[in-house]
Amino acid sequence: MPYQVKNTNIADVLLLEPKVFGDERGFFYESFNQRDFEAATGLSVHFVQDNHSRSHQSVLRGLHFQTQHPQGKLVRVIAGEVFDVAVDIRPESPTCGQWTGHLLSASNKHQLWVPPGLAHGFVVLSENAEFLYKTTDYYHPEYEQSIVWNDPDLNIQWPINSEPSLAAKDQPGAAMTMAQWLAKQ
Numbered sequence: 090m091p092y093q094v095k096n097t098n099i100a101d102v103l104l105l106e107p108k109v110f111g112d113e114r115g116f117f118y119e120s121f122n123q124r125d126f127e128a129a130t131g132l133s134v135h136f137v138q139d140n141h142s143r144s145h146q147s148v149l150r151g152l153h154f155q156t157q158h159p160q161g162k163l164v165r166v167i168a169g170e171v172f173d174v175a176v177d178i179r180p181e182s183p184t185c186g187q188w189t190g191h192l193l194s195a196s197n198k199h200q201l202w203v204p205p206g207l208a209h210g211f212v213v214l215s216e217n218a219e220f221l222y223k224t225t226d227y228y229h230p231e232y233e234q235s236i237v238w239n240d241p242d243l244n245i246q247w248p249i250n251s252e253p254s255l256a257a258k259d260q261p262g263a264a265m266t267m268a269q270w271l272a273k274q
């Protein structure tokens with residue numbers, strides 16, 4: 090099952106478009122195939138955890154990362170639509186401070202590969218969204234950090250025209266800024 094793989098403005102963040110088989114009954118597609126994923130991306134990855142979250146419109150989850158046990162994530166949406174964002178927070182990276190955002194939806198079935206070491210988050214554009222993703226390391230809340238969604242240096246162009254709904258840890262003041270993160274490195 091061939092993936093179409095597209096590069097993004099951050100070198101190792103990849104957009105994957107799986108081959109979908111439609112017929113009069115509906116559709117079928119292999120949402121993940123280890124062999125084809127590795128052949129299409131040139132990556133050798135081992136996923137250890139599958140996650141599933143549901144959120145209502147305007148919920149923004151992120152921008153999260155783990156400082157230890159960083160997680161590579163292969164993310165997709167099976168209901169609704171989100172604007173999904175990966176942020177390069179790696180001080181040594183030529184694209185440090187850059188972000189890449191993509192519409193992921195049940196209808197486009199696009200997936201985003203977010204390598205370990207980047208921050209990740211999304212905002213829900215539809216009434217509800219069901220978000221599934223595979224991770225290459227386990228959840229370690231003791232190492233989880235959050236960068237604030239509206240960081241002025243990142244200037245992420247979220248396609249929303251009202252304040253998002255945020256968890257307490259993601260609120261400005263609780264989540265750190267990029268400047269605070271980089272100052273710690």
Ligand SMILES: Cc1cn([C@H]2C[C@H](O)[C@@H](COP(=O)(O)OP(=O)(O)O[C@H]3O[C@H](C)C(=O)[C@H](O)[C@H]3O)O2)c(=O)[nH]c1=O
Nearest residue numbers: 140142150151152153154162209210211227228233256
């Ligand atoms: C992430 C995670 C959470 N949990 C528990 C901890 C909390 O009791 C509850 C909700 O967790 P949290 O509010 O951290 O969920 P999100 O805000 O969706 O976090 C995720 O948000 C963005 C989109 C990410 O990329 C990360 O995968 C992850 O940080 O689930 C677990 O038991 N295992 C887990 O792997």
